[in-house]
Amino acid sequence: MAEKEIKSIDQATIEMIEKAAQDGAKVVFERAETMRPCPIGAEGSCCSLCAMGPCRVPLPKGKEETPEEKRKRTGVCGATAETIAARNFLRKIAAGTAAHSDHGRKVTEAFLLTAKGEAPGFAIKDEQKLLQLALDLDVTIGDRSNNEIAIDIGEVLTKEFGKQEGELLLLKRAPLKRQEIWRQQGVAPRGIDREVVEAMHRTHMGVDQNYQSLLLQGARTSLADGWGGSMIATELQDVMFGTPSPVHSQINLGVLEEDEVNIIIHGHEPHLAEMLAVVTHDPEMIEYAKSKGAKGINLAGMCCTANEVLMRHGVPIAGNFLQQELAIVTGALEAIVVDVQCIMQGLVDVAQCYHTKVITTDPRAQIRGATHIEFDERNAVEIAKNIVRTAIDNFPNRGKNVRIPKQKSDLIAGFSHETINYLLGGLFRASYRPLNDNIINGRIRGVAGVVGCNNARVTHDDAHVTLVKELIKNDVLVLQTGCSAMACAKAGLMVPEAAKYAGAGLAEVCETVGIPPALHMGACVDNTRILIAATAMVKDGGLGDDISDLPVAGAAPEWMSEKALAIGQYFVGSGVFTVFGVNWPTIGSKEVTDVLFKDFEEKYGGMWAFEPEPVKAARLMIEHIDKKRKALGIDKARERILYDMAMRREL
Numbered sequence: 213m214a215e216k217e218i219k220s221i222d223q224a225t226i227e228m229i230e231k232a233a234q235d236g237a238k239v240v241f242e243r244a245e246t247m248r249p250c251p252i253g254a255e256g257s258c259c260s261l262c263a264m265g266p267c268r269v270p271l272p273k274g275k276e277e278t279p280e281e282k283r284k285r286t287g288v289c290g291a292t293a294e295t296i297a298a299r300n301f302l303r304k305i306a307a308g309t310a311a312h313s314d315h316g317r318k319v320t321e322a323f324l325l326t327a328k329g330e331a332p333g334f335a336i337k338d339e340q341k342l343l344q345l346a347l348d349l350d351v352t353i354g355d356r357s358n359n360e361i362a363i364d365i366g367e368v369l370t371k372e373f374g375k376q377e378g379e380l381l382l383l384k385r386a387p388l389k390r391q392e393i394w395r396q397q398g399v400a401p402r403g404i405d406r407e408v409v410e411a412m413h414r415t416h417m418g419v420d421q422n423y424q425s426l427l428l429q430g431a432r433t434s435l436a437d438g439w440g441g442s443m444i445a446t447e448l449q450d451v452m453f454g455t456p457s458p459v460h461s462q463i464n465l466g467v468l469e470e471d472e473v474n475i476i477i478h479g480h481e482p483h484l485a486e487m488l489a490v491v492t493h494d495p496e497m498i499e500y501a502k503s504k505g506a507k508g509i510n511l512a513g514m515c516c517t518a519n520e521v522l523m524r525h526g527v528p529i530a531g532n533f534l535q536q537e538l539a540i541v542t543g544a545l546e547a548i549v550v551d552v553q554c555i556m557q558g559l560v561d562v563a564q565c566y567h568t569k570v571i572t573t574d575p576r577a578q579i580r581g582a583t584h585i586e587f588d589e590r591n592a593v594e595i596a597k598n599i600v601r602t603a604i605d606n607f608p609n610r611g612k613n614v615r616i617p618k619q620k621s622d623l624i625a626g627f628s629h630e631t632i633n634y635l636l637g638g639l640f641r642a643s644y645r646p647l648n649d650n651i652i653n654g655r656i657r658g659v660a661g662v663v664g665c666n667n668a669r670v671t672h673d674d675a676h677v678t679l680v681k682e683l684i685k686n687d688v689l690v691l692q693t694g695c696s697a698m699a700c701a702k703a704g705l706m707v708p709e710a711a712k713y714a715g716a717g718l719a720e721v722c723e724t725v726g727i728p729p730a731l732h733m734g735a736c737v738d739n740t741r742i743l744i745a746a747t748a749m750v751k752d753g754g755l756g757d758d759i760s761d762l763p764v765a766g767a768a769p770e771w772m773s774e775k776a777l778a779i780g781q782y783f784v785g786s787g788v789f790t791v792f793g794v795n796w797p798t799i800g801s802k803e804v805t806d807v808l809f810k811d812f813e814e815k816y817g818g819m820w821a822f823e824p825e826p827v828k829a830a831r832l833m834i835e836h837i838d839k840k841r842k843a844l845g846i847d848k849a850r851e852r853i854l855y856d857m858a859m860r861r862e863l
């Protein structure tokens with residue numbers, strides 16, 4: 213991994229890192245300097261699965277390994293470097309799948325409570341999507357009420373988590389050829405929890421010690437995430453809270469207000485955030501804020517909870533993963549309210565230097581030193597009001613050491629699969645046909661999903677923005693989620709005017725349809741929207757009969773979480789070439805890495821790659837897209853367009 217030269221390309225972030233240093237607040241950027249990453253763990257060569265270890269089996273540096281040296285590179289139990297790297301990789305996928313899927317389970321529980329009328333304030337909002345889901349799951353519609361249908365859907369989907377045999381029901385949404393590949397390879401997941409449990413069993417000391425079968429379980433587990441837990445979360449959230457459609461908002465720390473009560477909602481699950489979006493507009497709450505000297509209440513988001521309420525309500529976003537502590541450093545934050553995942557324990561320590569209250573709300577994600585106000589869908593309005601009142605009561609404690617960065621960028625979000633379908637084809641003939649046609653005629657070279665985290669080991673936001681700019685310059689339409697979408701939105705790539713960064717062909721399509729060249733599709737669980745969009749492209753015809761035939765590629769250039777690995781693996785297992793940056797967690801075993809980077813292409817039509825330099829990563833993606841165009845016989849159209857572009861650029 214190359215040493216980073218600057219901490220962030222985002223001025224608001226740099227300004228707040230400096231303020232944190234002046235204020236004596238230790239934030240992630242400083243901690244990353246004092247805590248160097250363990251090189252043996254980073255390459256997947258440390259096994260800590262039993263008490264005979266931890267055993268370290270690092271790859272010898274700077275020289276070719278002899279067969280004898282390789283034979284000796286084992287743990288105390290004899291586990292080879294291959295077994296150790298593959299086990300570590302599988303455990304990470306299992307953890308990532310567990311996180312997304314436990315989110316999906318929580319949504320399903322809330323969905324059932326809503327359908328049964330036991331969650332006041334929540335409702336079934338998207339009837340069309342409810343009925344589509346009923347059709348997909350063979351749930352009877354007839355003349356039954358929406359709530360009756362929803363109860364059946366909720367019960368069917370609840371069983372998907374604990375199912376022991378057969379296949380997950382939503383696999384049927386994939387192209388038929390893809391389903392056959394999964395069956396042939398033996399990776400069609402049976403039940404969501406079953407695959408996670410089996411992954412944990414296989415990686416226990418002394419169980420599966422064949423790196424190839426461990427990696428196979430990695431594929432199966434991740435597919436239980438992408439076509440299971442995550443997809444259930446996205447679908448039910450859309451039905452309950454509304455399927456996103458284009459919405460204008462703003463992003464970066466500059467969305468915080470000097471004279472209002474600032475509340476940030478941070479994490480991943482949208483239930484509480486949905487209720488906060490309502491309650492912060494309640495006149496009674498606004499009056500209460502005024503009684504404490506504030507002009508109003510300002511709700512903003514952070515990380516993927518932010519993406520959820522941005523997509524559906526246009527709630528502004530204060531920042532992505534590495535900015536969470538910096539929001540406190542502004543001195544203007546009354547409360548940071550968190551649910552689950554990607555919440556740094558450092559928040560509590562940073563909050564000691566300011567007046568901010570860190571409020572945990574989920575029994576699964578508690579932090580010592582934080583205030584815990586437990587959320588329960590059965591009493592959502594009252595609990596949300598209690599949280600908002602706690603923040604308002606904290607407003608008079610705000611000190612004089614306040615500095616809110618000026619930076620905030622406009623963005624258009626809300627590009628669900630349904631919205632793209634509608635924007636491209638219109639209400640009565642919604643389809644992906646215009647997208648496929650423009651790919652076939654070469655105006656659009658291909659489509660890329662660029663997703664994932666920030667990572668304090670590399671310059672904040674830089675790889676996301678550089679990679680996406682390179683892709684759109686080369687006429688690749690970019691679909692985004694998570695912290696990557698936020699990075700590009702801050703850089704101004706998510707407004708229609710950003711078409712100026714695009715190649716001539718893509719710019720023409722963006723201008724005609726009125727969309728940005730990088731489309732915000734939501735939170736990390738919403739990567740399933742990209743799977744559905746890819747499937748829609750296959751089904752619309754002209755681009756092959758499987759996702760692996762499409763001129764598409766994926767990337768997570770600043771990944772850090774286990775969820776990112778689960779996502780990457782389900783994209784690979786669904787036939788997509790996927791490039792990760794930062795570091796690669798199986799480098800300690802050439803055999804394991806070769807399976808993931810090479811053999812997987814034969815098995816799944818998609819494979820992994822590792823490239824930390826973002827322009828080179830974009831080049832790899834474009835090469836793959838061109839390879840697929842050639843296989844489809846549509847490379848000739850593209851050559852003609854390239855000639856036109858070159859001429860236009862010379863003008």
Ligand code: BF8
Binds near residue numbers: 533663772773
């Ligand atoms: O689920 S992109 S840092 S916030 S893990 Fe976390 Fe990574 Fe951000 Fe959302 Ni996804």
